[in-house]
Amino acid sequence: MATSTSPARSSPSVGTGKALRRVHRRRRVRTLGFLSPWLVGFTVFFAYPLIATVYFSFMHYNQLEKPTFVGLRNWRYVFEQMPLFGPALRNTLWLVVVMVALRVVFGIGIGLLATRVKSGVGFFRTCFYLPYLAPPVAATVAFVFLLNPGTGPVDNILGDLGISAPNWFNDPDWAKPSLVLLGLWGIGDLMVVFMAALLDVPREQYEAARLDGAGRLATFRYVTWPSITPIVMFAVVTGVVQTMQYYTQALVAGKLASGVDVGPGSVVQPGYPDHSTLTVPQLVYSLGFQNFNTGAACVLSLVLFAIAMAVTTLLMRRGAGLLTAED
Template structure:
């Protein structure tokens, strides 16, 4: 009789499959798989431990100590937090200024970026030129853009006030006036919105045209299409822009520090920082600037660590609330 080759091959494949499954179930094989996975993840895990976990734990520990980088840390319990919440003369001012940047600058920047992205998405002629034009300011280094804006809005010699004076309008003091210093930085934030604008543009161009056509056939006007078609499709991008914007605003430092230094006549941020940060009249004193002053100008590292821990907690709470809020607008959240 001629042996059935097909049956023999099937038996061999089944035997091989059983052997492979047995090998997968052996402890040694599973251990090798885990070790290989850990080896591939080692660089990322090591970086996370060194640059995030260790600094976070160290900051929490130092926040309960008196530490000046020279003497060993001295345990003082909750005194740093007691001073932070009850006695610090400027932490409330810094927190209010930071809240202004979070609640005003972030939404305004997102709204303008979304409007410009919407216009560029509908542009037909020279669309590449306009996209490049609106994106280019985002490539300017923050320090250079702030210095340029301070000189442009100089109340005496700046071209902005000269143009306003030509039309018979008395321009404000801009960065030298506590009432106008934050709105001046808001104008700067709008000017450098190209990074968020280009992301919104990509999201808008990715919205299926068929959905707009279906909504139009159903009688939806422009506002209804924006609400029921555009926003649901770009919700993840809106969440990304909002989260990153709020985190950046909570850590707002460079632009405010450079603007205070240049407007006060001290263009160098470093020596004498504690004297000119927040100029004019502490209107640009942000939370992270005050943290910098207490930690690296007055060498109160323990108290600065308490400020940093509070900032981390506030950022984490805001992030959780945002994620929970946006989850309600997703199909999974609605279910």
Template sequence: MTSTRSLPRPSVAKPRPAMRTRSLLASRLPVWSMMILGLIGLAVFFLYPLLANLYFSFTNYDLAGAPHWTGLRNYVYLFTQDSRVGKAALNTLWFVVILVPVRMVFSLGIGLLLSRRKTARGFWRTVFYLPALVPPVASVVGFVFLFNPGTGPINAVLRHLGITGPLWFNDPALSKPSLLLLGLWMAGDVMVIFLAALLDVPKDQYEACELDGANGWQRLRFVTLPNIRPVLLFSAVTGVIAALQYFTEAAVASMIANGKTGIDAGTDQLLGYPDDSLLTYTQWMYVQGFNSFQLGYASTMAVVLFLIAAAVMAVLLRRAGLFTKAQG
């Protein structure tokens, strides 16, 4: 009986570490070459301003001379001594809590109506979207004119009906609700996004609900809303970011209602009219930075706003379950 010996296995040459590195670099070079411009733009226009703003927030800087290190003095002043920043923060919070949800609900309602309309569908979509194309400054000027308590057409119609019209933008209690009406009139941009999402909801799910005897509210709750959940999240995130940076509409409304037409040396007194009811956080930050030339303090306000916005975004994304899904 002949003995058999196992034949030696052919040796396979392993690639050298240097060859693996060159191969890896060669495969990733096209990717990095296409991303390099974006990365440069991110570093120049985001990372550098962010780090510079963080540094200036610990200094006394007025653009005329070199910044002087002051430590936490700006932060202490912001949270303990600035008498108008609290009112500005509350007004900004009002726009975040009231304006954003109301705009979303209104836009969703209009989108639902337009998605079910069969006749003149394009006409009505155009009608509701056109106001979003109007520049914000022109929209505010038009609204302040319409709601002028003395000569505006709205109060003129109310007087014709025997009703005493309110002061609208000249009343501290009605100035923010007046801007809310403006926000609803310009909600066409959000409406279009919702409309596209609604038209993409599978029809067979609606048919299955109808066969099960579901009513309109149940179809909305169990079919429509779950299917457009990513769009709802996108609208909420972008809406909150825009509300935290709310500036143009409130500033223009304050100045036009106060009879002013431009930004001058008295901007800190003009913004927020009437009675600081329209003074937002970003307006007060602008006044401190470019009217009072306290760039260090304005940078402190910007850092706090960035941290608040990041925290709000984290809460929204956490509530949406994106973090848990990514971890899973």
């Protein structure tokens, strides 16, 4: 009897196990369905390009013939034989450090002013936000015109004040600071972000600080800054990523300053004047699409990706000082 009834006793548990497996399978399929847009986007726009870049970095490929394996030849060429790699990397890192830091500082400052202006606040915010809305090429053309040596409005105003204006984009020592001024001119995006963060600081904390006799600096240090540090982290990380890809403004400014037409068909070596505005993305484009050296361009892209990931990881660490333990 025991032998004949044992299958009957085990059958409910077996059926329950199959039902649970079916439920889990349906949940996994449903979850994958919800994740499928992200998975497709991640695969098509990140994973595949990254794998292809690593693959072509070990190949000789001119985009016309079949790629051939060359080992580390492209890597040795970039690090040992390419004379412009060093200046391009230094310019890119200089822009990352200086431009990102100044944009964050000015963004916080303009955001503070925008939240405290009592009259004409709409006009004030519009004036600072409009340059950001302009397309990068149009904004760069307008800014180069404003700083045009001798005929630009800025030089005319400085001349009336008795101040000798520099050559701006025509001077290797002033070209990168001029690009930083261009970045500060379009500070409207950070102004809006920091203005929203500043308006979100609880008013009760400001009132408590005033009751304790805290001044403006102490209030900013102990009340405002702890509340906006996540937004500062966001602005710094996104600014680093964007500046590591800095291409259009530097290229257009160099072309205009050198007197080359920016219309279709115009070809000029980037970096004017004297390679002072040459960035790694410009070098990637020049190698990959003008000289058809895809392997070396992929090596530069991987170097840029590695530096961006390293800097972002360093900033995201809690010890970087931008985030507190509670964040």
